Amino acid sequence: MMRLDVLSIFPEYLAPLELSLIGRAREKGLLELTVHDLRDWTHDRHRTVDDTPYGGGAGMVMKPEPWGEALDAVLGASGAPADAADAADQPAADAGGRPVLIVPSPAGEVFTQQTARELAGREHLVFACGRYEGIDQRVVDWASERMDVRPMSIGDYVLNGGEVAVLAMVEAIARLLPGVIGNPESLDEESHEDGLLEYPVFTKPSVWRGHEVPAVLLSGDHGKVARWRRDQRLRRTAETRPDLLAALPPESLDDRDRAV
Numbered sequence: 001m002m003r004l005d006v007l008s009i010f011p012e013y014l015a016p017l018e019l020s021l022i023g024r025a026r027e028k029g030l031l032e033l034t035v036h037d038l039r040d041w042t043h044d045r046h047r048t049v050d051d052t053p054y055g056g057g058a059g060m061v062m063k064p065e066p067w068g069e070a071l072d073a074v075l076g077a078s079g080a081p082a083d084a085a086d087a088a089d090q091p092a093a094d095a096g097g098r099p100v101l102i103v104p105s106p107a108g109e110v111f112t113q114q115t116a117r118e119l120a121g122r123e124h125l126v127f128a129c130g131r132y133e134g135i136d137q138r139v140v141d142w143a144s145e146r147m148d149v150r151p152m153s154i155g156d157y158v159l160n161g162g163e164v165a166v167l168a169m170v171e172a173i174a175r176l177l178p179g180v181i182g183n184p185e186s187l188d189e190e191s192h193e194d195g196l197l198e199y200p201v202f203t204k205p206s207v208w209r210g211h212e213v214p215a216v217l218l219s220g221d222h223g224k225v226a227r228w229r230r231d232q233r234l235r236r237t238a239e240t241r242p243d244l245l246a247a248l249p250p251e252s253l254d255d256r257d258r259a260v
């Protein structure tokens with residue numbers, strides 16, 4: 001079972017992870033998700049987690065000590081540093097086993113469906129939500145010796161902290177785990193699974209406020225419906241996300257596709 005630990009000074013921000021699909025997956029025992037309050041690993045009266053930056057400048061930096069103790073606690077026995085020689089000899093041997101530290105940051109690598117798929121195959125994910133100007137760099141340097149550290153951005157804009165980014169990433173990852181989504185076939189034709197955006201969908205009534213459902217969808221001809229949906233996906237992608245179309249491997253398009 002996948003284990004996820006989220007470290008934050010605003011654990012209430014992660015409350016939505018109790019709801020809906022993810023909440024039910026936790027109840028069913030499909031994943032083990034724990035949200036921790038970073039301040040539980042402070043020892044002063046004010047439960048201080050930040051301090052002024054060395055070298056000067058604006059804002060505050062998250063102190064390394066609470067992070068170190070928090071990571072020790074969530075890593076437990078798996079927190080022993082990896083044998084350097086071992087790691088070099090067999091980089092893939094422990095690919096599922098080494099814990100992953102995901103650090104949300106606008107300066108990170110962009111999180112995509114491919115990242116979600118890759119992380120869904122790992123055993124233990126730890127999310128470190130920073131606030132203020134960020135976390136003391138030595139936390140990442142220390143963690144790199146025993147975890148796969150991945151600074152991750154959810155897009156080119158700035159949030160106040162990592163919590164909202166973690167909500168997005170956990171949802172994208174968890175829904176890929178076996179048993180979380182009732183009908184796994186619904187995952188196949190989604191946007192970003194095969195590089196094309198999804199086709200438009202319609203339900204009853206067949207005419208609504210003067211707008212008709214495309215006739216092909218009422219025809220009962222499954223071949224025609226499939227072709228129409230593929231055409232729609234290609235058109236939508238060309239219009240909204242030409243970058244995605246340009247990135248498709250040429251062999252994934254047939255002659256009929258190219259005519260659309």
Ligand code: ADE
Nearest residue numbers: 104105106153154159165
């Ligand atoms: N923290 C602040 N902005 C962020 C972003 N765009 N992605 C991930 N974490 C962030």
